[in-house]
Each structure stands twice: as structure tokens, then as C-alpha cells.
Amino acid sequence: MSILRRFFRSSISGPLVALVLAVILVSLSTNRFLSGQNLSNVSLQVSPVAIAAIGATLVILTGGIDLSPGAVVALTSCALAIFAKNLGIPIGISIVMVLGLGLLLGFVNGFFSTYGRIPSFIVTLAALGIYRGLAFLITNGSPIFSVSPALNPLFYGNLLGIPLPLIYVLVLYFLTWIFLNYTIPGRNIYAVGGNESAAQLSGIKVNQTRLIAFTIAGLSSSIAGILTVAQLDSGSPNYGAGTELEAIAAAVIGGTSLAGGYGNIASTLLGALTVQVVKNGLNLNMVPASWREITLGSIIVLAVGVDMWRATLSERFSQIFSRTR
Amino acid sequence: MNDTSPPLWELTDIKKSFVGVQALKGVSITLREGEIHALLGENGSGKSTLIKCVAGVHQPDAGRMLWKAKPVEFRHPMDARDHGVATIFQEFSIVPTLSIAENVFLGRQPRRKGGAIDWKAMQVETLKVLDQLEIHVDPSATVRSLSVAEQQLVEIAKAISLESTLLIMDEPTAALGLAETERLLALVRRLASQGKAILYISHRLDEVFQVADRVTILKDGNLVATRPVAGISMNEIVQMMVGMEIEQHYPKVINVKSQPCLEVEHLSTQRDVNNVSFTINVGEVFGLGGMVGSGRTEIARALFGLDPITSGSIRLYGKQVRFHSPSQAIRQGVGLIPENRKLDGLFFNFAAAPNITMSRMTEILNGPFLSLTGERKAGAAYVQKLSITPTALERSVRFLSGGNQQKVVIARWLFSKARLLILDEPTQGIDVGAKLDVYNVINELTAAGISILLISSDYPELLAISDRVAIVRDGRILHIAESNTLSEYELLAIASGAELDERMEAIFQLRTVALPFIHQLRDKLGETTHLAVLDRDTMRLLYLDKFTGHESVEMMSRSGSTAPLTCTGLGKVLLAYEATAAVGDWFKTQAIPRYTPTTITDVDILMSELASIRQNGFGLDREEHEPGIRCIAVPIRDSSGHVIAAISITGPVGRMPEDLAGSPIRHTVVDTADRISQELGFKTEK
Structure with missing residues (x-):
């Protein structure tokens, strides 16, 4: 009983239950899900969204929202393709430049939504259009194929038998975990999201903190963009469609409160896996693409709903528990 | 207030628990029409839970709620509203972007035929309510543009504009300054005199003593007592609330350095x-x-x-x-x-x-x-x-x-x-x-x-x-x-920006002279001393200064507060030196309030008491204002021989002898008063 209760109280229980539930449902619907090949596919495919979800989580923790990850993925994928193929810049330097571009795009979002005092929802909604528009502009609207032979191994390679994308994801999540829990800027992110005016009166630079969160978000989306190029050996202004929704879904299913201040990064990874398992399940069952979008949208509403109704729900649950006792 | 009428509300043995906590362990309370009923208790004593039960926010787990002797059960705050319950919660429930009028009539805007909102009626009605509260602001002003105190008053305006028989006020003065508080308390009294019952929650005991008729004290979800305010002292209440005697309210250590x-x-x-x-x-x-x-x-x-x-x-x-x-x-x-x-x-x-x-x-x-x-x-x-x-x-x-x-x-x-x-x-x-x-x-x-x-x-x-x-x-x-x-x-x-008129100047001069002596007196006897004057505008006693004794005792008096003349030592002394005929006339127009069993309410006895004060040169309060409190008061004269003020020493019956007149305390107080009078230029004729 007490172990059960402790588990239900901990913040990781909800996301874990959601993931297990998704796995059970999908494996009941098709016997192909649990095959080794499919599971390894899932673990590869989850990486871009899982990494973009890091940024989404940080921004949501400060009480903001970032709608631009998909557009940043598109723009950075095209930029990488142009740098490496059209301009012939060595692939290593191209990647560093694209990471810099990601930082810049995130910084712009952060700058306008803090010092510019425009709500982040509006700034990143605008960025969603502008960044993807820029991607169309620099590519004339057509994808760039066969970027570099050096790229595919970055995605399909492995280290000691472990797929590389899995290593990227684990390393980045570990770094973010350290950042959020063991550094002052990380703590500031929770403080600003928890109570902005108290944070200001405690001497925390609120705008600076939000700017850091947005800049990291830009960086994480650009890593997602690079991984996408590595996976497909191409850049396209159409890449990353829906990534923002999936990233926000991962954070929210992971228990990050949209009001800010509450959430942990490990749960976001569980949330990202849940999203990917659901997508994979719909694919395996040959569900049309339109229904995939509808399902994902519904899951987001449900996850946010659970966040909003949490207090009421937990009261109901504990009432049930205390009655049965 | 009619004690025999059936109570408006009768709550019996109300119990309510939340996850793991029993907030109310069986509390009973009655509320009568026209009564101001104060609800007191420390944080976590169950006050808020109790009012939320009456307001329909919570449903009690057990117990009965009778409204005009009929059992009621509220599922929703609207149910309570339908039974005439209006609540002003601590948390503001006003919409900052709407106007005052829109807030006051939120959700129940007056309609014209055809369903359109009757803006004019809304404006007029709001103005009426604001006038009652003496807030002079434009009803069409946005609430956001008001100060916090004014916003709180709008909150109150909203509640009193409802047709209610019971008004629940949870810390209504917390955000208010002194002037606004006074206005609010006056309004509370007026509302009660219109027959509304008022359940008043406050941390400020002095407010409670100023307005409430009865007081109910809760502790840890239990009822401690319900008592008429007139028969209880602040110290008793504090003791009931905290369950231990608080020796000193304001422990102060001076640590000032010269740097x-x-x-x-x-x-x-x-x-x-x-x-x-x-x-x-x-x-x-x-x-x-x-x-x-x-x-x-x-x-x-x-x-x-x-x-x-x-x-x-x-x-x-x-x-x-x-x-x-x-x-x-x-x-x-x-x-x-x-x-x-x-x-x-x-x-x-x-x-x-x-x-x-x-x-x-x-x-x-x-x-x-x-x-x-x-x-x-x-x-x-x-x-x-x-x-x-x-x-x-x-x-x-x-x-x-x-x-x-x-x-x-x-x-x-x-x-x-x-x-x-x-x-x-x-x-x-x-x-x-x-x-x-x-x-x-x-x-x-x-x-x-x-x-x-x-x-x-x-x-x-x-x-x-x-x-x-x-x-x-x-x-x-x-x-x-x-x-x-x-x-x-x-x-x-x-x-507050009051003009310093002549009277005020005289008071300042009096205080400058008198304060060192009164300090000495307090230090010598260790009991609470007061300096007070007669406020002729209101015919009440006005306390200028209060120095709390070393062994503190809780009294209602505070610097700047007032008290009735007829039942206090200071009041009787000041009254004794007013023109006798005028005092007699004043008594005729005045019902003499009774505070304790020993309060003198008979005009003749009071007049002879005043005469003996003039003869003895001091006056006594024999537990006439607060039970358990005795006091001796002595007049202070100015250079022309007029009595302009009085000082007193006050203490609990345990430390003040019944025969105060024959005790050395009297000599000390009289001596102090004489020295103050001499300092003010009064020449004693030997």
C-alpha cells in the first residue's frame, strides 16, 4: 500500500503509466510491434522529437511556450544541406555552424518574448511561419538530396552495439538533468516558472533566464534538424512538420505543467517515447496519416487536461483509497 | 437584537474533514438577525472551513444546518446565495479589466425589455452602493485603476449589493488603511442595524471589540466558546485562541548602534x-x-x-x-x-x-x-x-x-x-x-x-x-x-492629514509635559498608565497615550481609541469637572450603557459619584468597564485651574486592592498628577 502510494505520488508515475498503457494497447493491436526490428526502429525514430522536447520542456518550465521547433528543424536541415553540399563546407564545420544558427534562432525567439515583451505564444507562432518561410526561400521550395556520405553513419552507426541516436538522446538528457538540478541557471528556470515576481524580488534575472531557456530550445531543435538530415541524407523545408506538437506533447505527457515551475526532464523522455509508440502503432495498423494527426492532437488535449484536473483527480483518488481502507 | 427570536442560522455539530485532516470536529454556532458575530481563531483553527460550509463551497460531512429553523443542504454556492448568504472571501473575486459597475453586477446585470443590459440602472445602483461605503469613485472606472484598498471596497460593495440576510466577511480590513477600516466598520454596524446578520472574521481584536455583539472562538477545529463581547476581555480571548497566556504582545529589544x-x-x-x-x-x-x-x-x-x-x-x-x-x-x-x-x-x-x-x-x-x-x-x-x-x-x-x-x-x-x-x-x-x-x-x-x-x-x-x-x-x-x-x-x-488645530496643539503641549511623568509612574508601579482627554464632540473618552505595565494585562484601550465616560475612572473624573447642569442634561438624553454587573447605570447614583470625585480629587473604576480590571484616575489642571485631562493607573483585580482609595497607589498617582499640573503652570492653594 505505502509503496503503491509513494509511487502514485511521485512525478514519474503518471508518464510511466501512460507509456506502459501505450505499449500494451499497441502490442495488443498488432503482433509486429514487439519485434526486435520494430523496437529498434522506434528507438531510432524517437531521437529527433525526444531532443526537440528538451527545449520545449525548458521553455514550458519558465512558463512560456515554443511553437517553432518544427520550423527550426526545417530551416536548420536546409541550412546544413546548403552549407555541406552547395557551399562545400566540410561537414564538421557545417554542423557547428548549424548549431550556431539554432542558438541564434532560439535567441531571437527569447529576445522578443522577454525584452520585447511580446507573449511567447505570439513570437514563436510568428517564428513558426518566418523560419519555415526562410527554409522555402533558401531552397527555392525543393528538397536537397544526397547531402554528404558522412551523414548517414552519424544516425545509423553504433557504439559498442548501442545505436548512436540512443546515445545522443541519453547524453543530452543527462546533461539537461544536470543543468536543471545542479546549476544556478537551471534552478532559476524553475524559480521563474514557479513565481515570476518572487523570482524578480529574489534577485533572479527573469528575462535573462527565459532567454537562456529559449536559446537552448533553439539549439535542441537544431540538433533534431541535424539528426533528421543524417537520417535521410537530405534537407527539406517540409521536414519537422508537427515536431512542435510532438515536442510539447512529450513535455506535457511527461508531467510538465503548462503554468510553469513543475516538471522533470526524465519524464519528458518517457513522454517522447509514448508519443513515438503511439505513432508507430498507428503506422503498423495502416491508419491513414490524417488520423495520426487527430490522435496526437487528442492526446495533447488529454495530457493538458490531466495536468489541469490533477488536483481534483488526486483528491478523488485519495477519497477512493481512504474509503476502501 | 432580540435574544428570544429564533436564530436566523443554527449550525449544530458540523464536522468536515479533508484528505487526512479533520478541519471541523463538531462545531455549533447560531447567528441572529441584526447581530455582528465575530469568528476568531488562529490560522488552521477551522474558521475558513466553517464559513465555506455556510457559503455552500464545502459540504459538511456531518451535522445540521438550520435556516430559520428549516434544515438546508447546500450543494453549490448558488444554493447559499438563494438563502441570502453573501460572502466576501479573502481572495479577491473581482475582474480587474471590468468597470466597478460591471463587477458589482457581474453575472446578474439588470436587463431591459428585450434582454439588453440596462447600463443606466447598473450605473445608478452601483453609485448607491458606493455612496453607502463612502467611496467616491466613478462607477465606470476600471477596477485595475483603483488602489488595492479601493478594490477591496469594491469587493465589499459587490457583496452588500446582493439581497442578503447573512453577510460573511473574511478579514475584510486586511488590505485597508485606518480611515477605510473605520468607514467599513461603520458600514458593518449600519448593515446590522438593518437586520442583517454579519459573520465577521478578523485578526484584529480591537476591531472585533469595536463592532461585534458576540464572539465565537475556534481552536483546532473545536468550539472553545461563544460569548457576548461585553462580557469578555481581550486577554481572555487571546488565551482561548492560543491556549497559553501571552505575557507581552510586543517584545522589543533595542539594538541600535551609532554607525x-x-x-x-x-x-x-x-x-x-x-x-x-x-x-x-x-x-x-x-x-x-x-x-x-x-x-x-x-x-x-x-x-x-x-x-x-x-x-x-x-x-x-x-x-x-x-x-x-x-x-x-x-x-x-x-x-x-x-x-x-x-x-x-x-x-x-x-x-x-x-x-x-x-x-x-x-x-x-x-x-x-x-x-x-x-x-x-x-x-x-x-x-x-x-x-x-x-x-x-x-x-x-x-x-x-x-x-x-x-x-x-x-x-x-x-x-x-x-x-x-x-x-x-x-x-x-x-x-x-x-x-x-x-x-x-x-x-x-x-x-x-x-x-x-x-x-x-x-x-x-x-x-x-x-x-x-x-x-x-x-x-x-x-x-x-x-x-x-x-x-x-x-x-x-x-x-491622515488632519489639520493641527488649537485643540491639537494644546494636546501636543500637554503630552510633551506629561509623558515623562507618566513613564515614571508606570516604571514605579509596574502597571498600565493612561493619559486621556474628554472629546466634547462625541462626549467620549479619548485615550492619548497608553503605557503598558511590566506585567502586562490586556485591555481594550489603545492610544487614539475612545471609551464611554460613565463607566471608566478617567471618564468619570473628566465628567466630574464639567458643568453639573450640562452633565445632568446630557444624562437625560443618553441611555447609560451597562458593561459589567457593577456598571453604574442609575443617573442619581452617578451624579453623587461625580460629586464625591470632586471632593476626593480622584475617581475609581470598580470593574465597571471590563470585568477583572480596576483603575484609579486623577485630574490634571492647566494654569487657569481648568481640568484638561486625566491620568490613570489600571490593573487586574489580583494586583489592584479593592480599597484603592486607601492604598499607597492612590498617593503615588495623585502626586504624579499634581506634579504634571504644576509643570503646566497650575498653582496649588495650600
Whole structure:
């Protein structure tokens, strides 16, 4: 009983239950899900969204929202393709430049939504259009194929038998975990999201903190963009469609409160896996693409709903528990 | 109020529990028409739960609620509304972007035929309600443009505009200044006289004594007592609330050093600070007194780097500083505890330790990383030091009581090594025991060499805790004085902008002469002394000064407050030297109130009592105003021989002998009064 209760109280229980539930449902619907090949596919495919979800989580923790990850993925994928193929810049330097571009795009979002005092929802909604528009502009609207032979191994390679994308994801999540829990800027992110005016009166630079969160978000989306190029050996202004929704879904299913201040990064990874398992399940069952979008949208509403109704729900649950006792 | 009429509301044995906590363990209360019923208890005693049951917010687990002798069950606040219950909750329920009128009629706008909103009727009705409250603002003004106090009054206007028979007010004066509070209390009395029942919750006992007919005291979810206010003393109530005797309300230790900490010269800001100069010494508590909106908070904001400074200079420990942001101020050792600790002070997403380390996280760095064990240790140390409940380390600070929350915020500034701490209303809305804790913490802070800028609307507190007080009005400092030379009455008079007329000048002169003597008298006898005059406008006794004895006893009197003439020693003495015929006439027009079984209510006996006072030269209060309290009062004369004031010494029956007239106490008091009179130029004829 007490172990059960402790588990239900901990913040990781909800996301874990959601993931297990998704796995059970999908494996009941098709016997192909649990095959080794499919599971390894899932673990590869989850990486871009899982990494973009890091940024989404940080921004949501400060009480903001970032709608631009998909557009940043598109723009950075095209930029990488142009740098490496059209301009012939060595692939290593191209990647560093694209990471810099990601930082810049995130910084712009952060700058306008803090010092510019425009709500982040509006700034990143605008960025969603502008960044993807820029991607169309620099590519004339057509994808760039066969970027570099050096790229595919970055995605399909492995280290000691472990797929590389899995290593990227684990390393980045570990770094973010350290950042959020063991550094002052990380703590500031929770403080600003928890109570902005108290944070200001405690001497925390609120705008600076939000700017850091947005800049990291830009960086994480650009890593997602690079991984996408590595996976497909191409850049396209159409890449990353829906990534923002999936990233926000991962954070929210992971228990990050949209009001800010509450959430942990490990749960976001569980949330990202849940999203990917659901997508994979719909694919395996040959569900049309339109229904995939509808399902994902519904899951987001449900996850946010659970966040909003949490207090009421937990009261109901504990009432049930205390009655049965 | 008719005691025999059936009660409007009768709640019997109400029980209510929440997850793991039994908030009400069987509480009964009756509310009569036209009654002002005060509900008292420390935080967590079950007050809020009880009113939420009546207001239909909570459903009791057990017990009966009878409305006009009919059992009722509320599923929803609207059910309560239909039974005439209107509630003013502590949390504001007004929409800042709407106008006053729209707020007052929110959800029940008057309609014209065809369903369109009748704006004109709404405007007119709102104006009526605002007039009742004596708020002179345009009903079409946006609520956001009003001050916090005015917003609170709009909240109240909204509730009284409902056709209600029971009005529940939960700490209605918490955000109000003194003038607004007075207006509100007058309104409460008027509403009760119209037959409404009023359930009044407040931490301010003096307000309760001013307005309430009966008082119900809760403790830990249990009913302690329901008593008529006339038959109970403040001390009894405090004892019932806290369950232990509070020896002194205001423990004050003077820790002022001669070295200046903060020197402010000719400071002005764009926001209501106007050429302000003052110095705070190391270890000093410097009080800012004034009405809400006088500019007190704005001075604090300027010092903390929140509002840009337009001119003037600030020196901190001799070093010229100018802060453009709180983080700069904090780095130089300035801390601010905001008025609203929930909104502006606490991080509910953290337990106590991260809340405490927030302003100085560099302290818990281990290399580039935060040491969570170091943080826990630091947190635990401060939790212990300030006797914060240990569960604070495990759970969100959301779940702490108001007093514990306040101490967490104080701990943050202790941890960040603040040298100057600005406290904005630090005891607002916390219970008596927690207030004491805050005062003791202030003493510890000043003992450690920290200087305090204290803002408080609780004037007795401000005067008792501060070493010096500055009175602020319209963004200017009008007067700075040692707080023990300043009476609440003067503070109030200057802060409220009252003209210093001749009478007031005379009073100031009287006080200047009399205060040293009264201090001596208090020190000699160890009991509470008063200086009072007759207020001819209201024909009531006006207390100018009160010095609490070493062995304190709770009394209703406060500097600046008034009391009836007929049942107090001071009042009878002052009345004795008025023209006898005029006093006789006045008695004819006046019902003489009875406070205790020994109160004299017969005119003839009273007149002969006054005659014997003139003969003896002193007057006695034989438990006539408050049970268990005795007093001896002696007149003070000016150079022309007129009685202009009186002094008294007051104590509990245990320490004041029944034969006060024959005791050495009498001689001491009479002697003191004579010396004051001589000092004022009165020549005794031998």
C-alpha cells in the first residue's frame, strides 16, 4: 500500500503509466510491434522529437511556450544541406555552424518574448511561419538530396552495439538533468516558472533566464534538424512538420505543467517515447496519416487536461483509497 | 437584537474533514438577525472551513444546518446565495479589466425589455452602493485603476449589493488603511442595524471589540466558546485562541548602534516619492507609518531598485549606491519581504530549502554545481533556527501556515546575508503566536547588526517594534520621531492629514509635559498608565497615550481609541469637572450603557459619584468597564485651574486592592498628577 502510494505520488508515475498503457494497447493491436526490428526502429525514430522536447520542456518550465521547433528543424536541415553540399563546407564545420544558427534562432525567439515583451505564444507562432518561410526561400521550395556520405553513419552507426541516436538522446538528457538540478541557471528556470515576481524580488534575472531557456530550445531543435538530415541524407523545408506538437506533447505527457515551475526532464523522455509508440502503432495498423494527426492532437488535449484536473483527480483518488481502507 | 427570536442560522455539530485532516470536529454556532458575530481563531483553527460550509463551497460531512429553523443542504454556492448568504472571501473575486459597475453586477446585470443590459440602472445602483461605503469613485472606472484598498471596497460593495440576510466577511480590513477600516466598520454596524446578520472574521481584536455583539472562538477545529463581547476581555480571548497566556504582545529589544547603515538624501522617484531624506543606523528598526497609498511602499521599491530614481542619493554603509534592479540591491545586502508573501514571496513549486537559498545560491555551489546536500543542510539549519515546522523541508511551502511561510521568506534574507531588510506588512494576516515569532525574529536580526525598514498599518505594532518612526503622506516624510515619544494618536493625526488645530496643539503641549511623568509612574508601579482627554464632540473618552505595565494585562484601550465616560475612572473624573447642569442634561438624553454587573447605570447614583470625585480629587473604576480590571484616575489642571485631562493607573483585580482609595497607589498617582499640573503652570492653594 505505502509503496503503491509513494509511487502514485511521485512525478514519474503518471508518464510511466501512460507509456506502459501505450505499449500494451499497441502490442495488443498488432503482433509486429514487439519485434526486435520494430523496437529498434522506434528507438531510432524517437531521437529527433525526444531532443526537440528538451527545449520545449525548458521553455514550458519558465512558463512560456515554443511553437517553432518544427520550423527550426526545417530551416536548420536546409541550412546544413546548403552549407555541406552547395557551399562545400566540410561537414564538421557545417554542423557547428548549424548549431550556431539554432542558438541564434532560439535567441531571437527569447529576445522578443522577454525584452520585447511580446507573449511567447505570439513570437514563436510568428517564428513558426518566418523560419519555415526562410527554409522555402533558401531552397527555392525543393528538397536537397544526397547531402554528404558522412551523414548517414552519424544516425545509423553504433557504439559498442548501442545505436548512436540512443546515445545522443541519453547524453543530452543527462546533461539537461544536470543543468536543471545542479546549476544556478537551471534552478532559476524553475524559480521563474514557479513565481515570476518572487523570482524578480529574489534577485533572479527573469528575462535573462527565459532567454537562456529559449536559446537552448533553439539549439535542441537544431540538433533534431541535424539528426533528421543524417537520417535521410537530405534537407527539406517540409521536414519537422508537427515536431512542435510532438515536442510539447512529450513535455506535457511527461508531467510538465503548462503554468510553469513543475516538471522533470526524465519524464519528458518517457513522454517522447509514448508519443513515438503511439505513432508507430498507428503506422503498423495502416491508419491513414490524417488520423495520426487527430490522435496526437487528442492526446495533447488529454495530457493538458490531466495536468489541469490533477488536483481534483488526486483528491478523488485519495477519497477512493481512504474509503476502501 | 432580540435574544428570544429564533436564530436566523443554527449550525449544530458540523464536522468536515479533508484528505487526512479533520478541519471541523463538531462545531455549533447560531447567528441572529441584526447581530455582528465575530469568528476568531488562529490560522488552521477551522474558521475558513466553517464559513465555506455556510457559503455552500464545502459540504459538511456531518451535522445540521438550520435556516430559520428549516434544515438546508447546500450543494453549490448558488444554493447559499438563494438563502441570502453573501460572502466576501479573502481572495479577491473581482475582474480587474471590468468597470466597478460591471463587477458589482457581474453575472446578474439588470436587463431591459428585450434582454439588453440596462447600463443606466447598473450605473445608478452601483453609485448607491458606493455612496453607502463612502467611496467616491466613478462607477465606470476600471477596477485595475483603483488602489488595492479601493478594490477591496469594491469587493465589499459587490457583496452588500446582493439581497442578503447573512453577510460573511473574511478579514475584510486586511488590505485597508485606518480611515477605510473605520468607514467599513461603520458600514458593518449600519448593515446590522438593518437586520442583517454579519459573520465577521478578523485578526484584529480591537476591531472585533469595536463592532461585534458576540464572539465565537475556534481552536483546532473545536468550539472553545461563544460569548457576548461585553462580557469578555481581550486577554481572555487571546488565551482561548492560543491556549497559553501571552505575557507581552510586543517584545522589543533595542539594538541600535551609532554607525549609519543607510543614508537617504532628497530621494525622489517618478512614482510618488518626493524629496525624502532619512538615515537608518545599524541594528535599528526604522518604521514607516502612513495610510495605504501614502508612498510607504514606493519608498521601499525605490530603495530596492524596483522604481527608477529621478534625483537624490542613497549611501549604504557609507558607499554611494544606485540600484537599477533588485539583483543589484541584493548583491549589496538589501532584502525585501513583500506585502503579499504568497503572490510575491514564495515559490510553491519548491520545499523550504530551495526557497531559502534562492537569493544566494552561490553559497551552496560546489565547483560549478549546486550541492543539494549542502542546500538541505542550510535549509534545515534555518528551519531549526527560526522554529519553522520541520515538514517544511519535505513538502511544498504551499502547505505551510501563514506564519511559517513568512519565516521561510525571512530565512531567505538571513541566508543571503542581507544587511538592510525591508519588511512590508510582515505580520498581516498571520495569527497572534506567529506575530510574536516575527517580532522575536526582528529582535534577533537587529542583534545580529541587520537594519530593518518596517512598513506596517498596525500602528501599535509599528510604534512598539520600531526604534524610530517616520510618518509618510503624499510621498513625503512629514515627521520623524523616536517611537516612544510618538503616540498612535499623533501618528494617526499626522498621517491622515488632519489639520493641527488649537485643540491639537494644546494636546501636543500637554503630552510633551506629561509623558515623562507618566513613564515614571508606570516604571514605579509596574502597571498600565493612561493619559486621556474628554472629546466634547462625541462626549467620549479619548485615550492619548497608553503605557503598558511590566506585567502586562490586556485591555481594550489603545492610544487614539475612545471609551464611554460613565463607566471608566478617567471618564468619570473628566465628567466630574464639567458643568453639573450640562452633565445632568446630557444624562437625560443618553441611555447609560451597562458593561459589567457593577456598571453604574442609575443617573442619581452617578451624579453623587461625580460629586464625591470632586471632593476626593480622584475617581475609581470598580470593574465597571471590563470585568477583572480596576483603575484609579486623577485630574490634571492647566494654569487657569481648568481640568484638561486625566491620568490613570489600571490593573487586574489580583494586583489592584479593592480599597484603592486607601492604598499607597492612590498617593503615588495623585502626586504624579499634581506634579504634571504644576509643570503646566497650575498653582496649588495650600
